[in-house]
Amino acid sequence: MDVVSGRTTNRALRRQNRATLLSALFLDGPLSRQDLTARHGLSQAAVSNVVADLMDDGLVVEAGAVESDGGRPRILLRVAPEFASVVGVDVGETRVRVEKFDLGMTPLAKADYPLEDVDPASVVRHVLDGLSEVAAEDVLGVGIGVSGLVEQGPEAVVHAQTLGWDAVPLERMLRDGTDLPLHLDNGAKTWAQAEHWFGAGRGARHAAFALVGSGVGAAIVADGQAYRGASSSAGEWGHTTLVYNGRPCRCGARGCLEAYIGAESLIARAAEAGIGVEGPDEETQVASVLADPAAADVLAETAAxxxxxxxxxINLFNPERVVIGGWAGIAxxxxxxxxxxxxxxxxMRRPFTQASISLCELGTDAVALGAATLPVARLLAAGGTRD
Structure with a gap:
């Protein structure tokens, strides 16, 4: 091997080892050097060298000590929360939430804006207002979770039939108002990443995350990785056909799952059944249906x-876990x-017996939290090197 290729290989290996150990400390820390050695099959010397580099860069700090069997206490390590901050944005159908976190994913600041309409210009204005309110120096990046199909490319483009968005250049529109690094993805996928990293999906290699709110979506994790499809549109579970030629759906088709379990559908079916639906918004209206004993049949049908x-x-993806979330899913x-x-x-009986079905653990704000992990994931994959 010549010197140049040898240097390249060594540099790539060091970057890979940094990414491996940094990811372990972020997702599973605090951990000791001995833990890292045992988990990842690296030599003690390699772990010590990489950890020293990460500490010199300010990415990793000591986090106390634990007793060991007959030896000196083991020093625990963790990712330094103060190394940088990240921002997560949840672009919902009724409001925009902008939230800032440190690298320990502790919330630092939040701004909420109700949406009177879903015109892209209004959404962009609220996002930029939120960034001005919560962001400060040393922001690693901004993750944005949005309804619809987010087509990745040089600049992310959003296709959201239910919102009337057709190839909206949302990333370009946002870049006109901020220099911060932007990372856009579908909101169901950002929520699923939060639940997979920190919540009910933690540790699962194969999982399905079902988000039920005003709309309905899903995200799939296969062998530990998000399944995205050819153009990142995988997971439009809400627009799979449940009843051929059934109820009209907001997407323009008929019989979609969303037309039977989404919040709008639940409210409409309750009204059609003569149930009094009360409240100024979908959340209070759904709550009124759930509280009405006369709605038992509608709710049983919704559960079915x-x-x-x-x-x-379960039949399509054979997950070990199915996690149900979203504000309506929680309700x-x-x-x-x-x-x-x-x-x-x-x-099918066999895959059903292999799958647990549970509610999410992170509550209704997890889309913003998951969005904030997008710049974190980029940092981890790069071994702590900022792009």
């Missing part, structure tokens, strides 16, 4: 439809036993 949708995820949490029963009736 949701269970059938979960069964489709329907009391129906989880009925959802499980319906899924059992519709799914």
């Amino acid at each position: 439809y949701l269970g059938a949708g979960v069964a489709n995820l 329907l949490g009391s129906l989880l036993p009925q959802v499980r029963a319906a899924a059992a009736a519709q799914a």
Whole structure:
């Protein structure tokens, strides 16, 4: 091997080792050097050298000590929370939430803006206002979770039929108002990343994350990695056909799962059944339906439809976990036993027995948290080197 290629190989290996150990400390820390050696099959010398580099760069700090068997206490290490901050943005259908976190993913500041309409210019204005309010120096990047298909490229473009967005150049529009690094993705995918890293999906190699709110979406993790499809549109679970030529869906098709389990559908079906629906917004209206004893049949039907949708995820992807979230999914949490029963009736027996079905753990704000992990994921993959 010549000198140049040898240097290149050594540099690439060192970067890979930095990425491996930094990711372990971020996702599973605090850990000791001995833990890192045992987990990743690296020599003690290699781990010590990489950790020393990461500490010199300010990325890793000591986090106390634990007793060891018969030897000196082991020094624990963690990613330095103060190394940088990140911002996560949740662009929903009714509001924009902008939240700032340190690298320990501790919330530092938040701004919320109600959306009177989903015109892209209004969304961009609220996002930029939020960045001005919460962001300060040393922001690593801004992650943005948005409804619809986010087509990645030199600049991310959003296709969202239910919002009336057709190839909206959202990244370009935002870049006109900020110099911060931007990372855009579908909101269901950013939520799923948060639950996979920190919540109900933690540790799962194969998982399906079902987000139920005003709209319905899903994200799939296969062998530990997000499954994205040819153009990042994988996961439009809400627009899979549940009933051929059934109820009209906001996307323009008929019989979509979203037309049966989304918040808008639940409210509409309750009204059609003569249930009094009260409240100024979808969340309070759904709450009023859930509190009305006369809505028992509508809710049982909703649980059955949701269970059938979960069964489709199980049959298609054979996950070890199915995690249900989103504000409407959480609101329907009391129906989880009925959802499980319906899924059992519709799914193939063997893959159903291999899958747990549970509610999310991170609550309704996890889209912003997940979006904030997008610049973090880039940092980890680069071994702590900023692009």
